[in-house]
Amino acid sequence: MTVCKFGGSSVADAGQIRKVKAILDSDRNRRVIVVSAPGKRYKDDEKVTDLLYQCNSLVQKGGSCKPVFEKIEKRFLDIAKELKVDTKPLQMLLDDIRYQIDAGRGQDYAASRGEFLSAYVVSQFLGWEFVDAADAVIITGDGTVNPFSYDSLRMRLEDERRNYVVPGFYGSTEDGVIKTFTRGGSDITGSVVARSINADLYENWTDVSGMYAADPRVIKDAKVIDALNYMEVRELSDFGASVFHEEAIAPVLPVEIPINIKNTNRPEDPGTLIVPVSGEKGLAGVSVRGGLSRIRLRRLMLFKKHGTRHALLTMLHIFGVKPIYTISGVDSVVWFFDSRNAQGNILQAMCDRLKTEFDLDYVEVDHGHAVLGLVGAEIPETDAYVRALTALRNNGIAPTFVNFGASEVSVMYGIRDSEKEKALNVVYDELFR
Ligand code: ASP
Numbered sequence: 001m002t003v004c005k006f007g008g009s010s011v012a013d014a015g016q017i018r019k020v021k022a023i024l025d026s027d028r029n030r031r032v033i034v035v036s037a038p039g040k041r042y043k044d045d046e047k048v049t050d051l052l053y054q055c056n057s058l059v060q061k062g063g064s065c066k067p068v069f070e071k072i073e074k075r076f077l078d079i080a081k082e083l084k085v086d087t088k089p090l091q092m093l094l095d096d097i098r099y100q101i102d103a104g105r106g107q108d109y110a111a112s113r114g115e116f117l118s119a120y121v122v123s124q125f126l127g128w129e130f131v132d133a134a135d136a137v138i139i140t141g142d143g144t145v146n147p148f149s150y151d152s153l154r155m156r157l158e159d160e161r162r163n164y165v166v167p168g169f170y171g172s173t174e175d176g177v178i179k180t181f182t183r184g185g186s187d188i189t190g191s192v193v194a195r196s197i198n199a200d201l202y203e204n205w206t207d208v209s210g211m212y213a214a215d216p217r218v219i220k221d222a223k224v225i226d227a228l229n230y231m232e233v234r235e236l237s238d239f240g241a242s243v244f245h246e247e248a249i250a251p252v253l254p255v256e257i258p259i260n261i262k263n264t265n266r267p268e269d270p271g272t273l274i275v276p277v278s279g280e281k282g283l284a285g286v287s288v289r290g291g292l293s294r295i296r297l298r299r300l301m302l303f304k305k306h307g308t309r310h311a312l313l314t315m316l317h318i319f320g321v322k323p324i325y326t327i328s329g330v331d332s333v334v335w336f337f338d339s340r341n342a343q344g345n346i347l348q349a350m351c352d353r354l355k356t357e358f359d360l361d362y363v364e365v366d367h368g369h370a371v372l373g374l375v376g377a378e379i380p381e382t383d384a385y386v387r388a389l390t391a392l393r394n395n396g397i398a399p400t401f402v403n404f405g406a407s408e409v410s411v412m413y414g415i416r417d418s419e420k421e422k423a424l425n426v427v428y429d430e431l432f433r
Contacts, residue, residue: 005190008039009207010264014082036186037114048114056110112170119167128163137171153196187245209263210272213285232284239287239373283376290370297363298332319350385411391430
């Protein structure tokens with residue numbers, strides 16, 4: 001059995017939903033699908049989920065969501081009319097949702113309704129059964145999946161003679177209140193559903209023919225990766241590759257269900273196969289995460305006192321700074337964090353506090369950093385990481401650090417944010433052409 005998740009562009013309008021039907025009709029193993037809310041139809045179009053967040057903001061500011069909700073309403077009614085889905089019950093659902101948003105049901109409720117309505121319309125069009133994620137997917141306080149969800153979903157999706165449509169992106173808290181995953185979270189729902197019914201394959205349908213070895217907006221002719229393993233996907237997503245949600249590996253990891261990233265507009269393309277562990281020791285890809293700031297601090301014998309590292313991190317936490325990457329020395333440490341995390345005056349206050357409490361020789365924060373990640377199971381065994389480093393240096397890019405060994409499948413190079421694109425080109429040319 002195959003579980004298919006269709007992303008926002010695959011359900012953006014009636015034409016796209018017809019493509020979904022053709023894909024399902026061509027393989028009867030595709031019995032359970034998860035859908036996103038309608039995404040963009042063209043470059044400057046608005047995603048339904050973004051509109052729903054706007055609806056909630058209007059209500060928070062004391063107004064009504066009506067002016068924005070009308071756009072959502074039109075979007076769904078147009079789709080339904082074109083697909084010859086009865087608009088009367090749909091109109092009733094829309095009226096109720098508008099009422100609930102205006103009544104202040106909150107952000108997660110509002111945001112979740114795009115997937116709810118999308119799954120409703122698609123289920124009506126296909127003649128498949130609608131299973132509400134709110135009744136079966138339980139999301140814990142920290143945003144991860146409560147394992148009870150698997151049993152609960154299995155019970156609802158059990159009948160092998162039936163076909164089901166499940167809305168992505170949301171579930172309920174343990175107390176039964178609607179809660180969403182982070183943005184792009186329908187990928188996670190797809191994984192949860194695949195695990196619950198022990199699917200043979202999880203197909204993730206999107207608008208590109210797989211994961212690219214480098215961001216195709218920068219490297220125009222970047223290659224699609226044929227196959228890579230779970231860990232490689234996690235790392236590539238962490239460095240900024242955005243095709244597949246970085247948390248969506250977790251549910252399928254223990255049960256080892258392969259994932260195929262496929263293109264709804266070109267279903268004949270093989271796409272990218274994500275397998276638990278690949279036998280191949282290739283290089284998977286390269287990507288860059290920009291917009292980072294750096295904090296550096298030092299004092300002779302800083303770490304002699306037990307627990308200092310922990311105390312330093314606690315201080316960062318108090319000021320809202322969440323380190324993403326760490327480099328440690330004998331008497332010094334460097335952390336990189338998202339620049340959007342903290343403002344200048346807060347950072348200044350944090351540095352002052354660190355300096356006095358830990359009697360530091362220096363503590364400095366600077367901005368405009370990026371980290372380039374080279375990912376692939378081949379990395380520990382070949383000279384690829386040396387070649388990448390040499391290529392960077394030969395092209396005038398002197399990394400601020402190289403981090404090798406923390407992960408078995410990646411190596412990181414600290415670079416300047418302004419060098420991001422050039423660095424990507426240089427490494428891609430050296431290793432992937
Ligand atoms: N519709 C949600 C979003 O735009 C979730 C998803 O598409 O996966 O983030």
